[in-house]
Amino acid sequence: MTTALPAAAALHEQAARLDADDPLAGLRARFLLPPDIVYLDGNSLGPLPAAVPAALKDVVRRQWATGLIGSWNAAGWWEAPQRVGDTIGTLIGAAPGQTIAGDSTSVQLFTALDAAAALRPDRPLLVTDPGHFPTDRYLADAVARRRDLKVRHVPPADLPAFLATEGEQVAVVSCSPVDFRTGELHDMRALTRAAHDAGALALWDLCHAAGALPLEVDALGVDLAVGCGYKFLSGGPGAPAFLYVARRHHTALETPLPGWTGHADPFALTPAYEPAPGIARARIGTPPILSLLALEAALTAFDGVDLAQVRAKSLSLTGFFLRCADALLAPLGFASVTPADPGRRGSQVALRHPHARGLVAALAEHGVIADMRAPDLLRFGVNALYTSHGDLLTAALRLRELTRNASYAPAPPSAGPVT
């Protein structure tokens, strides 16, 4: 049995000690995790924060049912995109007034890419990561087609050299600090500086970073950023995404989607669009208030939380899981594609195995929820707010058992926004 393995016994001891010493252990109570489930897919969909049900009930039963239309003012619905944006701003290092929340990541990305291109006219290249999440690539292509630009795919590792030679052609560099497949962490500071040295703008997709590690968009001079609300922010399925635009760009910012809520005087209902001052001009239509206020309630799980501690625990968790994988899974053909160097690791571990699909399905049947990325990656996301080292050992041991016993089968393709 696995518990008889000497390696497992040592790992049990390590997990128990690390969890006992965890200064963030108490935060797990801020989430309503199902018992007997090890949830390692919070990088796709965060679990339900304990604050959400009561907040949502208040939104529905009091604000909507009783306050009716008056709640746009009285309950602060109208300002919610900026208010929630500012709260997210505290997690990404953005001073107030530069971040809004409301539409999907794809829509915000379209706005960001198009607006960035408009801020650097006469530069014909839009640079993105060939490993970028598909929607980032599709929308870069769409914006390029529309604006008669060219898209160049450059891996982050090659960006400095590319920018040093062709940088003068580049309008905007769009990439993510964390590779959604491998969990590799790129150097935001160096890449932002390289973009700026070339006179280009830096646009970051923070979907796999916001809430998982400290970010400093203001301090690094990031120009624009987007990120989703439903991964490490645990805002619920399809929670609205956020858009950050550095204040220095606000006056010149032209949104491709000039909806009425971004108008300088939305209730004057004037015939011509006049953009609101500040980040409000990036608002589009009426935001989905129930989803947006659920996200706002979810963000209270970060109240008083030090993101440096989150990062330290996240690295402890992924480092421990890599040790588990090395001791328990490598002999069975699993290979990590996540950097062992903590400085190059986001908040997930991805293991390669030819039966990834069947194994992830079998794991779910045995109470461990991870996900997979075709063709052969098993992805294990950790969230320092609720994941324990014990969770990860459980996952590794169950995966070992299922693999040794060949207790898995070809499974249908996974579905859902498991990005």
Next chain:
Amino acid sequence: MTTALPAAAALHEQAARLDADDPLAGLRARFLLPPDIVYLDGNSLGPLPAAVPAALKDVVRRQWATGLIGSWNAAGWWEAPQRVGDTIGTLIGAAPGQTIAGDSTSVQLFTALDAAAALRPDRPLLVTDPGHFPTDRYLADAVARRRDLKVRHVPPADLPAFLATEGEQVAVVSCSPVDFRTGELHDMRALTRAAHDAGALALWDLCHAAGALPLEVDALGVDLAVGCGYKFLSGGPGAPAFLYVARRHHTALETPLPGWTGHADPFALTPAYEPAPGIARARIGTPPILSLLALEAALTAFDGVDLAQVRAKSLSLTGFFLRCADALLAPLGFASVTPADPGRRGSQVALRHPHARGLVAALAEHGVIADMRAPDLLRFGVNALYTSHGDLLTAALRLRELTRNASYAPAPPSAGPVT
């Protein structure tokens, strides 16, 4: 006292009789309306349908908390945009597979306008109503700028003549069947035909029509339509909007926002965008599931409801309110701007009065919620699913009292998506 007015006494009698004979009276129980409030602003934000709280609780406590990521499949989240779209389709006369719900009206409009223009290349004009809701105008301008088209503003009454002379230049005609200020109803059949006779596409904004009157987008040959979820559909604040594209255009449909959920094989995560077959290609990013499933629950208020009966009652309600206004309010300086001809009337009545702003605020303080449109329109929306004739008489009598007693003051500008 008002009750001593002979006119009021007769109107009381009429209201009581009409409400007693109302075959839809029982539907009011499908909404959780606050007691002692007369709510005539459902054309801005519908009230809470009784089915929503339990449905939303299930989404949050069972589907999200317990089902976690698996609910994208198990709870049908992934198909929700098409499923909710098809349900809305039954209210607008669209056969299944042509309607989706998910983003805001403004975003859907951008998609519709841009895709329509692309379907009629070499035609340089985009025609819209000068009285159209601002976001329709702003986005028409944005699409025209982007595609190097020109926008022409033509009132619906002048459209047939305009199209007869300049129609060959027109790519798309975008207007609304119901004027959001005056409540005037335009002839969708005739205007759609006029657009088609000119070889142009007809794009309808159904925000003020869907759920309020029978619509026949398929039968009329409408090309594209959008509409919002939070007015007559009562889907909640910022409920997702819908987009209809007639099946004959699906193959050629190019969305300006090619997000990953509209991909033919979204989970293959391929580098290049390949549009899904059918209306699914108009999907963009991950939809706001809490708001979307609240809308889905709200739509059950229409279960088994005959929209012809809804229309008949709506006309009875607005006709009765016009009689109330004539008898009780005209002597105090109120003038209706809503057509008296039932065939030209949507589901609202708008009265002009120089103190509209102060009066609407005073009405709200006295339990009657209407809204206003600058500078001088009081707007009273009726929804046959829950409005009674008695409600409207109460509103008229209170308005009369407040006006006679000059019990109103300048009020701050109203705010909120009261469109």
